Amino acid sequence: MRTLTLAAALALATPAIGQEVNVYSSRHYDTDDALYAKFTEETGIKVNRVEAKADELIARLEAEGNNSPADVLITVDVGRMDRAEQAGLLQAFSSDVVEQKIPAHFQHPDNLWFGISQRARIIYYAKDRVDTPPATYEELADEKWKGTICIRSSSNIYNQSLMASMIETHGEDAAREWAAGVLANMARDPQGGDTDQLRGIVSGECDVAVGNHYYFLRGFSKDVDGLTSGIDNIGWVWPNQDDRGTHVNLSTAAILANAPNAENATKLVEFLTSDFAQEHLAVQNHEYPAVTGATGTETTERLGEFKGDETTPTAAFSRNAGKAQKIFNEVGWD
Numbered sequence: 051m052r053t054l055t056l057a058a059a060l061a062l063a064t065p066a067i068g069q070e071v072n073v074y075s076s077r078h079y080d081t082d083d084a085l086y087a088k089f090t091e092e093t094g095i096k097v098n099r100v101e102a103k104a105d106e107l108i109a110r111l112e113a114e115g116n117n118s119p120a121d122v123l124i125t126v127d128v129g130r131m132d133r134a135e136q137a138g139l140l141q142a143f144s145s146d147v148v149e150q151k152i153p154a155h156f157q158h159p160d161n162l163w164f165g166i167s168q169r170a171r172i173i174y175y176a177k178d179r180v181d182t183p184p185a186t187y188e189e190l191a192d193e194k195w196k197g198t199i200c201i202r203s204s205s206n207i208y209n210q211s212l213m214a215s216m217i218e219t220h221g222e223d224a225a226r227e228w229a230a231g232v233l234a235n236m237a238r239d240p241q242g243g244d245t246d247q248l249r250g251i252v253s254g255e256c257d258v259a260v261g262n263h264y265y266f267l268r269g270f271s272k273d274v275d276g277l278t279s280g281i282d283n284i285g286w287v288w289p290n291q292d293d294r295g296t297h298v299n300l301s302t303a304a305i306l307a308n309a310p311n312a313e314n315a316t317k318l319v320e321f322l323t324s325d326f327a328q329e330h331l332a333v334q335n336h337e338y339p340a341v342t343g344a345t346g347t348e349t350t351e352r353l354g355e356f357k358g359d360e361t362t363p364t365a366a367f368s369r370n371a372g373k374a375q376k377i378f379n380e381v382g383w384d
Contacts, residue, residue, distance in 0.1 A: 170299075252280030
């Protein structure tokens with residue numbers, strides 16, 4: 051197996067042939083080496099991996115055009131995969147394995163991509179300052195939370211997907227009202243990543259925060275500056291358990307339109323649904339498997355069971371992406 055930097059991969063002048071598969075991935079985990087090594091062990095197919103940010107990979111794929119050596123694209127969210135779809139970079143594929151293992155709401159309706167792991171966006175709160183935290187995303191817009199909320203910028207793809215789900219559930223007008231309400235309740239201007247929102251609770255700058263679940267769990271598995279020292283005072287809520295369920299984004303995989311090794315690419319994406327791959331993907335980043343019943347990681351047990359949103363198709367996150375950003379801009383959520 052070869053792991054290539056983006057710069058080194060520029061040396062690939064012609065499409066790869068033979069028993070290999072070329073992966074462009076925005077996952078930045080060294081432990082993925084073991085995942086691909088297992089695939090090679092089982093199939094004899096060598097994996098060549100290029101890692102970079104998703105937008106950089108998409109730009110590269112567009113520049114390479116028909117001469118791209120890439121077979122598979124892996125992203126850490128549906129929104130970035132949507133950008134690849136809109137650019138015409140993906141091809142539909144047929145796989146009984148994927149169809150049987152991956153829930154329908156985690157698949158693109160035209161089989162252009164599917165989810166390989168789940169990333170839940172949940173509500174956090176300061177235990178010593180909040181007696182009854184918001185139980186739903188909708189409650190974040192209630193004026194009772196004025197001056198208490200920390201949340202990332204509107205350019206963040208996780209917030210864009212959450213907004214897209216609000217549009218799908220409530221319509222554009224209600225989603226706009228919600229965004230304006232959350233903006234009015236912010237304790238500070240949007241800044242930083244999800245870990246910074248949790249740090250805001252520890253520092254006392256905010257009482258409520260929104261972030262993906264695994265940023266919180268990292269604070270238990272290693273010493274995260276500004277988080278771990280105060281993590282015992284942070285509580286969490288699985289939002290909307292009495293109605294549609296918690297918003298879940300996905301790490302996704304797709305076969306590229308100009309894949310020179312399409313057959314090997316299909317074998318790889320099917321491998322990503324295997325018990326080994328699902329457990330491996332989950333353990334690396336404290337994520338939840340996409341395959342129903344697959345074994346997750348012990349650290350996720352800390353958060354308990356939850357009902358994910360199975361009524362809002364994840365494809366809606368990409369379908370409503372443009373509307374989501376437009377609403378954010380209109381209400382002034384930077």
